[in-house]
Amino acid sequence: MFEQTGVATREMVMEKFPPIERINKGPVAVVECYQKIPCNPCQTACPFGAIQIGEDINEIPRRDEAVCTGCGVCVAKCPGLSIMIVDGSKSPDTVEFRIPYEFLPLPAAGERVVGLDRAGEPICAATVKKVMNPPAFDRTPVITLEVERKYLYEFRNFRREAEARG
Amino acid sequence: MRELELLIIGSGPAGLCAAISAAASGARVLILERSFAPGGQLIKQTHMFFGSERQYASHRGVDIAGILLKKLEEYGDRVELMCNATAVGFYEDNVVTVLKDEKEYFKIKAKSVICATGAYEKSLAFPNNDLPGIYGAGAVQTLMNVYGVKPGDRVLMVGAGNIGVIVSYQLLQAGVEVAAVLDAAPKIGAYLVHASKLARMGAPILCSHTVKEAIGTDCLEAAVVCRVDERFQPVPGTEQRFDVDVMCISVGLSPLNELLAMRGVEMKYVPQLSGSVPLRTENCETCIPGIYVAGDASGIEEASSAMAEGYLAGLCAAAALGHVPEDYEARRQEYLRQLEGLRSGPVGERIRAGMKLSAL
Ligand SMILES: Cc1cc2nc3c(=O)[nH]c(=O)nc-3n(C[C@H](O)[C@H](O)[C@H](O)COP(=O)(O)OP(=O)(O)OC[C@H]3O[C@@H](n4cnc5c(N)ncnc54)[C@H](O)[C@@H]3O)c2cc1C
Numbered sequence A: 001m002f003e004q005t006g007v008a009t010r011e012m013v014m015e016k017f018p019p020i021e022r023i024n025k026g027p028v029a030v031v032e033c034y035q036k037i038p039c040n041p042c043q044t045a046c047p048f049g050a051i052q053i054g055e056d057i058n059e060i061p062r063r064d065e066a067v068c069t070g071c072g073v074c075v076a077k078c079p080g081l082s083i084m085i086v087d088g089s090k091s092p093d094t095v096e097f098r099i100p101y102e103f104l105p106l107p108a109a110g111e112r113v114v115g116l117d118r119a120g121e122p123i124c125a126a127t128v129k130k131v132m133n134p135p136a137f138d139r140t141p142v143i144t145l146e147v148e149r150k151y152l153y154e155f156r157n158f159r160r161e162a163e164a165r166g
Numbered sequence B: 001m002r003e004l005e006l007l008i009i010g011s012g013p014a015g016l017c018a019a020i021s022a023a024a025s026g027a028r029v030l031i032l033e034r035s036f037a038p039g040g041q042l043i044k045q046t047h048m049f050f051g052s053e054r055q056y057a058s059h060r061g062v063d064i065a066g067i068l069l070k071k072l073e074e075y076g077d078r079v080e081l082m083c084n085a086t087a088v089g090f091y092e093d094n095v096v097t098v099l100k101d102e103k104e105y106f107k108i109k110a111k112s113v114i115c116a117t118g119a120y121e122k123s124l125a126f127p128n129n130d131l132p133g134i135y136g137a138g139a140v141q142t143l144m145n146v147y148g149v150k151p152g153d154r155v156l157m158v159g160a161g162n163i164g165v166i167v168s169y170q171l172l173q174a175g176v177e178v179a180a181v182l183d184a185a186p187k188i189g190a191y192l193v194h195a196s197k198l199a200r201m202g203a204p205i206l207c208s209h210t211v212k213e214a215i216g217t218d219c220l221e222a223a224v225v226c227r228v229d230e231r232f233q234p235v236p237g238t239e240q241r242f243d244v245d246v247m248c249i250s251v252g253l254s255p256l257n258e259l260l261a262m263r264g265v266e267m268k269y270v271p272q273l274s275g276s277v278p279l280r281t282e283n284c285e286t287c288i289p290g291i292y293v294a295g296d297a298s299g300i301e302e303a304s305s306a307m308a309e310g311y312l313a314g315l316c317a318a319a320a321l322g323h324v325p326e327d328y329e330a331r332r333q334e335y336l337r338q339l340e341g342l343r344s345g346p347v348g349e350r351i352r353a354g355m356k357l358s359a360l
């Protein structure tokens, strides 16, 4: 299915998520990169050596959840926009996501947006907590969103409401 | 007639890197570029590139062009870049005829020539494929990202290779709705991270589908698509209509290298490299000594490999002209290693096969 639609299956996604105990401890990167391609900026970008690809740049990146601090440096560096940060430490009912978002106009902190799954289907409401777009991110803004905890494995993107777009 | 050491035709990543490499060794270089600005495909690539740090991975293509041009400046008057200058003929005595600004026509004779002319987009035959609103995907990318022109409101993309998928994403960024991305193949050809990026924006990718016909009187109004079977034959009764005002054809590129064929370089049709390509040594030299090829002109690949090939061709061409740097062999080996690394994975399998078939 994935190779026909670009939408990863639930099993594939689950494999890339660290255990829930780790997510509840604090922010951690989820690296959804499933195919051997010649690419390695995630490894180069990580200041803690938490992502390993190795000598052969075609290898699939492996993220060590014990080493990853959830700093988020890798998110804007990945040309595939395949990395996001999840954080379950803030509340028992919600999780925070940090995802790359390359569309204008950017949302504003506090804005309510529509949460989308990996096929772009609307699944939930989400609240924008923070919008980061410093020069170091090189025009790949990173948006922090708060989402109901039950959408942890489904949420992957968002859409602004038509009226909010003006 | 102007005579010179090294002529490079094309200023994409391959041509620019060839120039940097040759000038670093001490050669005097002239680059001809038919477009109004240097950079080739790079100037319309607003997305971040793959590869490793050495090929500026994670930089946007358009910024890589800037980095390379800046590097080139270091060599001052050893390098001349001539834009709006098309090489139109390449003759036995190494004379290249040039059309400049569409009015001046003159000859250049070079001791050595590197052909880095890139590629052209393939097209697709279907009824009404000449309606206004039907473009090559590369053309739409140029319109949007170089000229700032939005091509329409709703697009159907035909082809789910890297270009089709990336241009679809950029169409979304420009505020154009993507009705669907089709591909006749049973699997997505693009890197799947790119495909996922598009899928989660809600743009459906339909494999085993093709366009049956375009509909419209003065311009494109709709397209009929259908499913195809394993033998790429249309399956009757599976037709679907999409109301779109833009259709992009992105069914692949072919190497652009007629100049080399004209010069008498031995060519061969190699499907893995997407067309007719010159036979060449591992140093990118063709069967005629002093004539080199680099980048997409030698087989469709990527900017990352085009850069490595350009560096290699520039180094070797300059060395053959007597400009041999002290670290010649170390650098040669380094570029060969980079190319091997880029081509070593499963997606490089085709290229590896193509390289064997086109080796001298
Ligand atoms: C949408 C898209 C996305 C891509 N994404 C990536 C990516 O993420 N990573 C990656 O590594 N690669 C990517 N590529 C591929 C990459 O852009 C090309 O492989 C690369 O540009 C090839 O470089 P080149 O120098 O061989 O050719 P080009 O960049 O095509 O340059 C050739 C130049 O030669 C000039 N020229 C041609 N004929 C003549 C003539 N007769 N006289 C004078 N000048 C001439 C042309 O005007 C052009 O400027 C992408 C390509 C496209 C279209």
Ligand code: SF4
Pocket (backbone or CB within 6 Å): A028, A029, A045, A046, A047, A048, A049, A050, A051, A063, A067, A068, A069, A070, A071, A072, A073, A074, A075, A085
């Ligand atoms: S979030 Fe920070 S520590 Fe974790 S993998 Fe990314 S860059 Fe490394």
Ligand code: SF4
Pocket (backbone or CB within 6 Å): A031, A032, A033, A039, A040, A041, A042, A043, A061, A077, A078, A079, A080, A081, A082, A083, B193
């Ligand atoms: S940078 Fe992104 S696309 Fe490249 S290997 Fe790392 S995770 Fe995959």
